Amino acid sequence: MPVFLAIALHAEARPAIERFRLKQDAAFDLPVFRRDEVWLTVTGTGSMKSAIATASLLSRVERDEDSVMFNLGIAGHTQKADEGPVTVGDRFLANKITEQSTGRSFFPDLLAKTPLAESVVTTVQQPLERADAGTVEPGLADMEAAGFYQAAATFLPPHRIGCVKVVSDHLETRRIDKHRAGELIAGALDDFDAAVAAYRSVRDGAPDVLTDADLQLVRDIRDRLRLTASRHRILTDLARSYKLHTASDLPDLTRFTHVSVKTRQEGDAQFERLRGILSVE
Amino acid sequence: MNGYGASSRWSNFSHLYIERGANDYPLTRRIRERFAKARVVEIDDYKTVFARPRQRFQAQKESMKLILAVKKDRFLYEGSGNSQDFSFKAFHYNTLMSNCVYNCDYCYLQGMYPSANIVVFVNLEDYFTATREGIRDRSNPVQPFYLCVSYDTDLLAFESVVPYCRAWIEFAREEPDLLIEIRTKSAAYRAIRDLQPTDRAILAWTLSPEPVAARYEHGVPPLRRRLEAVRSAIDDGWPVRLCFDPVLAVPSWASLYGGLVDEVVRKIDPATVRDVTVGVFRLSKHHFQRMRRQRTDTPLLYGEFMQEDATVTYPAERREEMTAFMRRRLGDHFGEERIFAWT
Numbered sequence: 001m002p003v004f005l006a007i008a009l010h011a012e013a014r015p016a017i018e019r020f021r022l023k024q025d026a027a028f029d030l031p032v033f034r035r036d037e038v039w040l041t042v043t044g045t046g047s048m049k050s051a052i053a054t055a056s057l058l059s060r061v062e063r064d065e066d067s068v069m070f071n072l073g074i075a076g077h078t079q080k081a082d083e084g085p086v087t088v089g090d091r092f093l094a095n096k097i098t099e100q101s102t103g104r105s106f107f108p109d110l111l112a113k114t115p116l117a118e119s120v121v122t123t124v125q126q127p128l129e130r131a132d133a134g135t136v137e138p139g140l141a142d143m144e145a146a147g148f149y150q151a152a153a154t155f156l157p158p159h160r161i162g163c164v165k166v167v168s169d170h171l172e173t174r175r176i177d178k179h180r181a182g183e184l185i186a187g188a189l190d191d192f193d194a195a196v197a198a199y200r201s202v203r204d205g206a207p208d209v210l211t212d213a214d215l216q217l218v219r220d221i222r223d224r225l226r227l228t229a230s231r232h233r234i235l236t237d238l239a240r241s242y243k244l245h246t247a248s249d250l251p252d253l254t255r256f257t258h259v260s261v262k263t264r265q266e267g268d269a270q271f272e273r274l275r276g277i278l279s280v281e
Numbered sequence: 282m283n284g285y286g287a288s289s290r291w292s293n294f295s296h297l298y299i300e301r302g303a304n305d306y307p308l309t310r311r312i313r314e315r316f317a318k319a320r321v322v323e324i325d326d327y328k329t330v331f332a333r334p335r336q337r338f339q340a341q342k343e344s345m346k347l348i349l350a351v352k353k354d355r356f357l358y359e360g361s362g363n364s365q366d367f368s369f370k371a372f373h374y375n376t377l378m379s380n381c382v383y384n385c386d387y388c389y390l391q392g393m394y395p396s397a398n399i400v401v402f403v404n405l406e407d408y409f410t411a412t413r414e415g416i417r418d419r420s421n422p423v424q425p426f427y428l429c430v431s432y433d434t435d436l437l438a439f440e441s442v443v444p445y446c447r448a449w450i451e452f453a454r455e456e457p458d459l460l461i462e463i464r465t466k467s468a469a470y471r472a473i474r475d476l477q478p479t480d481r482a483i484l485a486w487t488l489s490p491e492p493v494a495a496r497y498e499h500g501v502p503p504l505r506r507r508l509e510a511v512r513s514a515i516d517d518g519w520p521v522r523l524c525f526d527p528v529l530a531v532p533s534w535a536s537l538y539g540g541l542v543d544e545v546v547r548k549i550d551p552a553t554v555r556d557v558t559v560g561v562f563r564l565s566k567h568h569f570q571r572m573r574r575q576r577t578d579t580p581l582l583y584g585e586f587m588q589e590d591a592t593v594t595y596p597a598e599r600r601e602e603m604t605a606f607m608r609r610r611l612g613d614h615f616g617e618e619r620i621f622a623w624t
Contacts, residue, residue, distance in 0.1 A: 095296070095322050107322070107330050111344045113289040120515035124380055137323070157335040198289045205339025237573070241583035245532075252528055280584065 004069040009180035036073045047147030054151035068160045068199045069152045074168035075223035078133040081170040083106035091188040092119035094163035099146035100124045106149045107160035114195035121145045130171040179208040209243045220257045225267045238278040245280040291344045296320045298330045298348040301479040306403040331396045340398035342384045354404040356411030369427035378434040386579040392568030425460040438467035451482040468506035478518040485522035508548045515553045526544040528561035542610045551614040560623035561609045563594040
């Protein structure tokens with residue numbers, strides 16, 4: 001179950017790289033760090049760069065149904081300092097991501113219960129200044145989330161995409177010191193780790209009654225009998241039907257992985273034999 | 282990474298997604314009060330949440346969200362070929378809500394909607410206006426305007442949150458040419474029990490053999506409780522319809538469904554029932570294919586099926602056998618004239 005992380009800056013990524021003991025993988029053109037099932041890409045600043053790095057990672061690494069992907073980074077908050085409950089270092093899970101340039105909003109699916117509070121995140125093209133705080137929905141302002149989300153949503157279901165932001169400032173114009181950014185991320189890693197674990201615990205429903213071995217057997221038969229895509233689908237459904245209706249394992253079909261088929265008629269005959277064996281009516 | 286999060290899901294309705302335009306409706310305020318602890322996310326259009334690509338229906342079923350929206354158009358739909366029209370020329374349905382709190386293995390909503398989240402349309406008055414127009418413009422003024430209001434959902438099951446059954450019954454009471462059907466699997470009759478019965482509102486209960494309900498109708502009250510609700514409604518004077526639909530080709534189906542009929546007539550006097558519907562399992566081809574892609578865990582969607590036009594159902598011989606069986610068993614008690622069958 002791979003876990004993918006997209007983080008804009010090396011300074012923000014460093015605590016995660018250390019925490020998960022990741023090593024750089026030189027096989028990638030972009031900076032990618034990994035260990036076992038955890039993959040982290042350093043995307044660079046901005047929505048476009050985040051989208052490119054996210055799409056690049058997800059298209060190159062083998063995913064499974066349970067893969068999750070997170071964006072982690074710092075963000076400004078529209079609330080003025082000392083005028084509300086939000087303080088620097090607070091962390092939030094995005095429940096709505098708005099792309100300021102287009103006005104479009106995106107909604108990660110919030111099925112997993114995490115220890116994080118939630119917030120709207122507006123992705124801006126330039127750092128938002130205090131004077132412009134009223135131009136966005138109250139909440140967080142960042143520069144990557146919308147690009148990250150759109151790219152990730154091309155590959156993953158919305159409940160497997162998360163965006164976690166740590167408050168770095170209240171839209172003061174001064175630049176955030178890299179060291180400080182790293183500290184803020186490091187302080188949020190326990191909650192972040194817990195959020196990732198919660199996302200990974202969510203299942204997409206009851207598992208397929210066919211095991212990986214069953215599916216491989218069906219593929220082997222397909223190859224041996226030179227079945228069309230349509231017949232392969234029918235055979236898979238027949239196998240599924242057999243297991244669901246009999247509540248037992250598939251019968252021994254290994255002989256069908258050894259037969260030789262020279263003509264279409266021979267293939268049809270073998271297929272009908274299979275249909276007879278797997279029929280539960 | 283740590284082990285936090287085992288089985289940590291949000292409970293149902295942990296989040297309310299509310300269209301900006303839906304904020305000022307009384308029902309929105311009521312729901313916000315009802316789910317005071319829910320996290321509220323403001324949205325422009327419900328489809329941006331409901332119609333996201335790659336959503337997982339069954340994953341969402343374990344943590345359904347509520348989406349409150351304003352329906353912009355299409356307040357009435359003409360009945361589909363997979364539904365029964367009860368010989369009414371003007372058979373319509375509406376969609377006051379999309380999706381259902383229950384989760385039946387055979388439910389077509391899994392194939393119809395991209396999401397398991399529940400959409401509630403809060404602009405009830407617009408539906409009433411459209412329905413008045415439908416009544417006025419109906420093609421056959423001799424018959425009432427027949428409208429199913431609990432379609433693509435189970436309205437009574439959600440009555441404690443969205444009191445639309447009550448609202449529609451009161452509306453029907455004021456409209457002499459309207460006949461509504463409220464179809465349900467719930468046992469929540471008490472939610473409307475204080476209302477005076479009216480002949481313009483049929484309360485329709487879908488019934489399944491208890492072993493079928495227990496295995497395939499997740500979250501639905503058991504047969505016993507549904508029958509108690511049916512009996513209460515009949516005792517109070519409501520016109521009640523019993524729906525044996527879908528009849529499923531499960532092992533020993535004849536014994537199970539024959540037993541169901543016996544159980545029903547033991548508990549309910551057939552003479553007090555308005556009518557009965559029967560229909561074997563059937564789905565649109567499109568919905569069936571989408572359901573199969575998502576559901577690889579239920580025997581109900583795998584086995585012998587055939588396609589007729591755009592409908593997937595059991596092979597003709599099986600279908601005719603099941604329908605004839607049900608007609609015969611029900612006919613013994615209810616008489617042929619009160620049985621409506623989809624064939």
